[in-house]
Amino acid sequence: MYFLDEKEVREFEIIRLIGKEKKYWPVSEISSILNYNPDAIYKALAEIELYLAKNAPNTRLITKKGIGVYLEKPDDLPLDAILEKYMTSSVAYLLMDSSFNYPHLRARQFYEQHFITKSTFYLKLKRLQDILHKSHLSMQTNPLRIAGPEIWVRECYYHLYWIVYKGRTWPFRSISREVLVYELDEFLRKVDVYVNAIEKEQLLYRLAVKYMRHAQKRYVEEMTLQDCVPPQVTQFIRNNGAALINDVPMQYQDLEEKYLTIAISNLMYPKARNSVAAELITWHRQQQTLPYRIAASFFDAFAKCYPDIIIEDNDHLWLDFINANFYGLSLPYLYVYQDVRAQADYFKAENPGLWMNLDRITMELFDSKRLKHVSAPPVYFCYKYMVLIVERFAMRKYEPQLRVALFTSQDNAILNKLKSQILRRLDLNIEISTQDIPKMVDLMVSETTTVSGNSDHVFIWNFPPTQGDWVRLEERLKGIRDGKLGMD
Template sequence: MLYEKLMMDSGMLTKFILFKRITQLNQSDVSITQLADELSLNYQQTFIIATEISHDLTKVMATHPSILQKAGKIDSTKLLVTIDEYRYFLLKKSVPFQFIMYFLNHDSPNIDDFCERHYVSRSTVSRKMLPLKKHVKQFGLRFTYTEANLTGDERSVRVALFDALWLGTRGTVWPFKSVALEDAERLASAFAEYFPLSRTYLGAKELNYFAAIFLCRTRKKMYVSYDERYDFLMNDNPYYDFDRLNQELGPVQALPPRYSKGESSFIFFLAHYAPFYTLDDDPSLFQTLEDFSVRPNPVYELVQEFLDYAKTNIFKKEPEVLDKPILIGNLINITFTFYVLRKPFPNLQSLVEVPDKKRKADHSLEVKLQQFFDEKAQEKEYKFIYTVKKYLIYAFKSVLLPAYDKPKHSEHLKVGVAFEHNFTLVRMIYQFLNDLGFVDSSPYQEELNSSYDLVISSSLLPRQKHPDLPLYFWDLSYGNKDLADLYKRLQQLFEQKNILNE
């Protein structure tokens, strides 16, 4: 479920969706009637919500001009507040978000104190927390109220808290009242070399959030235990420095040895818990490939067996795709995390991506992944796959799909070109269509009308004779700047043709 649906009640969510749509349009004369139709609301409802948004903007920025215009119009070019700033403004009134902020930032949090501070009843808190409670339950987590908290595997707790706070603020504010930004930055910097995130602009900010959550939880004596499944990677491996944490925390805040080992191991695990690798020259990527390949372990063995399978059964025409270090490193991270946790765990992707209709390429790849993991789950050393197979398939598919979901794995569009018989007039169109890779184009033939997905013609004569012909008119005076609209049309048709009808 999308993040905003978990955190916002229906009224707040409608307001956010309308604001988001207004920002997308970026026009000086957006019709309220148009917005009402798009959101399946009546005019009066939409006008009231737009008025509330305009009023909210002055609370975010006192000098913000009104976005409301005469004649039922909205001027979205006057927006000075970003979508991240407005989301955070709304979330500050959201009970689920308030509750998370409360138990993170207070020493002895409890439900009665929370209700008193935020003028809500216990029943209201329980009701408004339901979607989020259901969401975290799938990860074996639950909210407690007598002592306000999120409980379960502390590793999953911290990732879930990161997701909630990062997606609510996107780095625009520092939401940790109990942790100074400087303290988080210092801790993050001490372990930056382990994290690919540290080498990108937003990634470095995300790492500060992880560090702040680490400090919030450990200062409240909520610790992560060492997991023996880390042994093959971290035992006797000088790359993982288990003394660094206490050296960084200093003598006053240093953790007892048993807690220091567990917390240090969690930091190192966190560097692997997601498919983080995006840069070809990332030193941590090369370290991962070396560590997993030279130390006997079921994670690397499973990934290698999968790559052998995929080269024969999935990428047989382009097996070299699977030799890319980034792809291998990300598959190792995914497999390692499921090997260690053996259950689904929170991930950012599921909270930001709108579920889309399944395409034929998705289905084809999924079937082949299913076949591989079904077989491997029967083998003794890979029994852990059985309980996480669905999630493992989804994660592998997410990494592989950009390489797999190419036109060669989908049905191409069949396009007829009806232009004057002159090379200089048609060469641009043919070159454009050939470069797309998902179009098979050829001169238009009337007897093939039923097979065309689209006919591009410099004349409307074909449509006059065949009114149902899917025709795109291309005037001979059009140039390169007009190709964008044609591309949109072709892309829409390609998506429609490759949606799987289940």
């Protein structure tokens, strides 16, 4: 939704929030969650009510004074469908979609077809231009088209359609999904690689964008890291994916083959056999490619933080890091990188110590004065690295250890049950004592107030613990853990 303006973003977020639960939402609660002032929310609700009346049959806002607002919709109408319709009704989306599908459409034709005034059109265009400018792209008006390096333009369109539809709808009106499915299935069969349903749909979206650009005679003419693509990879494309580039003039085929390494690397290469991965890693090491050198510098710094984690030279993890670096260096200006922070926070909450180390390392690695090469923001690499590491290694044990003393007035069977529940439910590095109070205890947990000690170290809950008790305990322990970070 990066292409929506400030007003549209506010309305989008309100619809998304109040559509999550069948309940009346007080304006004060909406204000608290979304951090908008009540006046702005009331204005947005009025606009949403008008929008739903016009664009969403059988869906409406019900407002009860002093209680809140309720989004009434048919049970068989997914919230995603309402949000999708909202995004695709925006002028910015219509502009980008038109520039993709109708390369000869001119500005005047656009705003007359969509019954938009000339002044509104240029106002919306100006904001879209500002967004695209941050991605080092621009929107030309006569005819309407996004201008810039071809691989950046394609990725811009891919993210536009994936953010809006996420595979629920096939948005490419001029391209047969069935034909692409057949070609992709043939390719996957030849290379003997399995992709799940979402990964397959992402590949189909990317291929659709590529084919549409080819139909408009738009080909890759430059690629900053073309020398970082192993010859084994381009040969792999030639041997198995000829049908994917058979409509490309000869003079563009080499770069189009290398472009495909960007389009499919994040999905395909992590699934490569270890023998293939070792061969590719060796090539990068011999050539000392930039993605490899960054990965090597990272692993050196990582080893200093976690010396007992051994990563061998031919470990598949090297290839995963090289590919993440290749993507972030090849496509440095994607606007969607701004959304990575929210995804990163999901992992950061469970591994704050790891995040702190990775954040420091990536900030140093991708410092513009040191790298001398434009790249995606460090948070992108920090997030990618964290996902790869957490998937591979049990990192919880490296987080600050929490020493908990657990007591109960119930019998030992209940005590042991509570202990196992805490360890199972809370994704924290916890050591629980049930016999005595450790000398350096962080928290004493009990359902009885007879537990003695500093009240700052005592947590009283119910027996059996309620859902609220579990939430409070997790928040309390996370607060203690976060306070320990950097204290070693």
